[in-house]
Amino acid sequence: MNILILGSQGSGKSTQAELLAKKLQTPSLSTGELYRRLAKESTKRGLFIKSILEKGELVSDEITINLIEETIAKPEYKEGFVLEGAPRNLNQARMLNSSLDKVFYLKVTDKENTKRLLLRAREDDTEELIKKRLEIYHQETEPVILFYKNKDLLEEIDGERAVEEIHQDILERVRFVSDQHKKSQRA
Numbered sequence: 001m002n003i004l005i006l007g008s009q010g011s012g013k014s015t016q017a018e019l020l021a022k023k024l025q026t027p028s029l030s031t032g033e034l035y036r037r038l039a040k041e042s043t044k045r046g047l048f049i050k051s052i053l054e055k056g057e058l059v060s061d062e063i064t065i066n067l068i069e070e071t072i073a074k075p076e077y078k079e080g081f082v083l084e085g086a087p088r089n090l091n092q093a094r095m096l097n098s099s100l101d102k103v104f105y106l107k108v109t110d111k112e113n114t115k116r117l118l119l120r121a122r123e124d125d126t127e128e129l130i131k132k133r134l135e136i137y138h139q140e141t142e143p144v145i146l147f148y149k150n151k152d153l154l155e156e157i158d159g160e161r162a163v164e165e166i167h168q169d170i171l172e173r174v175r176f177v178s179d180q181h182k183k184s185q186r187a
Helices: 013-024 031-039 044-054 061-072 090-095 110-120 127-140 142-150 163-186
Strands: 002-006 028-030 081-084 102-107 154-158
Touching (some): 002 013, 013 163, 028 061, 031 044
Parallel strands (some): 002 081, 102 154
């Protein structure tokens, strides 16, 4: 089963992606982790990505989608994956060729996200920068939510609950999708 987890920074999407992948015994793919891993390589591509990250810029849509497609083409992703971190805009969503079985959107208010991000106490997590990142998220990523809703793939999840509650909610919905898929194969 191919699953995408969407949500703003601070929504808990990385945590939920890791928990779900572990439970389903399937690989988790985080574009942020993929970028950081590649940036450590002394290859032309690795050095290029490193330079983008060091400037605080975003990796282009083409490179991002190519990296995802290249990664999920590997044998260990054949039985499914849990993707997090992309697509981050409508162009990426349209470019992503991989078929998704379900998209989970962790809905968290800006107020809660800001609170969570300030608690992380990272240098780049000032109230002003968080507000700016959330504005970009609303502008660029929210259309992705509508894109998957229109494809009848989206499941909205209340992301303001305890981590385990959210995880159980996602698991129940994954089981339902899996059961529906099995029934359609038998028919």
